[in-house]
Amino acid sequence: MNTEIQDKTGAGKPSNFIKNIIDEDIKNGKNDGRVHTRFPPEPNGYLHIGHAKSICLNFGLAADYNGLANLRFDDTNPVKEEDEYVKSIIEDVKWLGFDWQDRLYFASDYFDKMYEYAVELINKGLAYVEDLNAEEIREYRGSLKNPGKESPSRGRSIAENLDLFKRMRDGEFPDGAKVLRAKIDMASPNMNMRDPVMYRILHASHHRTSDKWPIYPMYDWAHGLEDSIEGITHSICTLEFEDHRPLYNWFLANLDGAHHPQQIEFARLNLSYTVMSKRKLLQLVIERFVSGWDDPRMPTLAGMRRRGIPPAAIRDFCDRIGVAKADSMVDRAMLDSCVREDLNKNARRVMVVLDPVKVIITNYPEGKVENLTAENNPEDENAGSRMVPFSREIFIEREDFLEEAPKKFFRMVPGREVRLKHAYYVKCTDFVKDKNGEITEIHCEYDPATKGGWSDDGRKVKGTLHWVSAQHAVDVEVRLYDHLFTKENPDDARDTADFKEYLNPESLITLPNCKAEPGLRESTPGDSFQFLRKGYFCSDLKDFTAEKPVFNRIVAMRDTWKKLDQK
């Protein structure tokens, strides 16, 4: 394999086309071998896992090449942006595990400089003030197949343009009255080059510059300047900006002495069984299909944090999916796999019965309580152990008992011996049903010689069950989360009405009466556990209290029995 590249870019991470470009740049001494990237969110919404891909890419590249990565807010549109989003984005990027040190920047910090640059273009005869209104500009722009035509304003003198632009800046004109446009080519096959708008008039208060500016720069004009000013070497963005690259380059090439970063585009992330567009996510929140931006089913970083997904698992996921230019849809199972891998290593094991049925161990002394040793994590010898109380009456999982069982079922069945994890071997001797045929009570006998769950005589038991002592059990609520949508790609709803038709009615199942071992009452919100044999869960960041403990299922265990059973 290409061990050379891997050694060079470190960490044994797979190569990708961006690293190849950077390797080449370094070989050629471009940018003096510097690598400087940036993550440039607009503070107008919450970050989601798609942004995480970009964050991991930009900060990861900087780390791999001993470079730097900035966090920069692209706040050029005051009517959409709010400080609240700045805060949440900062929180999310930190949570993901990245550090921009003192390099937190705002596009709005460069407004003065951008204005000067605009004047420079006007002076070069490369920009002009437009009188046409928005609708007229659209008409003049032409269509995909037909060239546009030049605006009457295009012929204005430099002096007049300078004057008008100054007056735009001074607030003399109402919103929409004029714009500043670059003078490029109205017949270009690339629509972005048909005299794109650089500045629009917006008498709006900005979250940082307040009322200082009545004009605001457009993305295409502003973004390259931001990159240039910060000395960015590789400006990484998503595929839809590919068509903007010629414009990005045109602006920078026409400004004297401006540092000129290289724009590189990659394919944005699509994840199966969810949607990623801000508009659709917003709709789910507003129409109450989810409880908020941090609903554990949301693909937002806030939602994933509340779900209990470790940031390290998201970083691992972003490494595994790679970076390329082909549109793709990553299987949610890939993320689940990363989550399980992390949690298997790190989550303390604990016993919780989700759907309890009572078991009475008829030959166990009434009133007796034993404290049994239970290891906290077989994957981590430093995790230690805890004591779990055992008594005559316990709860087990309803689905772990079958009156008549198929051959491959090796849980509790009348007459068969099974092991209670960390406790004893027990054998079912009897059971009680109510008039609906539902099991209400199971009777067992235990073997006192098997304390701890071992037998000296080499006797084999195939099944091991988790349990909770009835008198010591803590009542907890458990929320089982599943895919938000039933369809792999809810976005291709073109044939039918709308993506919300594919919402999964079982994406949240609340179990209000679960039985947990006593220690769980003391958990800190956000703690994650493996509920033995059931999956990984975390105490809910918002709703968990010692009085009413609430746990979220992060992801279920892999379950080969379920697969077998369904066949």
Place this chain on the structure above:
RNA sequence: UGGGGCGUCGCCAAGUUGGCAAGGCACAGGAUUUUGGUUCCUGCAUUCGGAGGUUCGAGUCCUCCCGCCUCAGCCA
């Protein structure tokens, strides 16, 4: 017969100057196991959207064709 991209296993994805198809997820077997979890083995593209061509040799070069994504905000 507008422009710009992309097409390698069910899903991601590597494949640097042509040298004879990495890896992960998923799936299927088996071993180990006080979690039907973990771990560990094993299997899983004679083939790279298709058809031609160049070459001793092509996923990599050439030609044509097919399919998908994307662009007409004073959004980013």
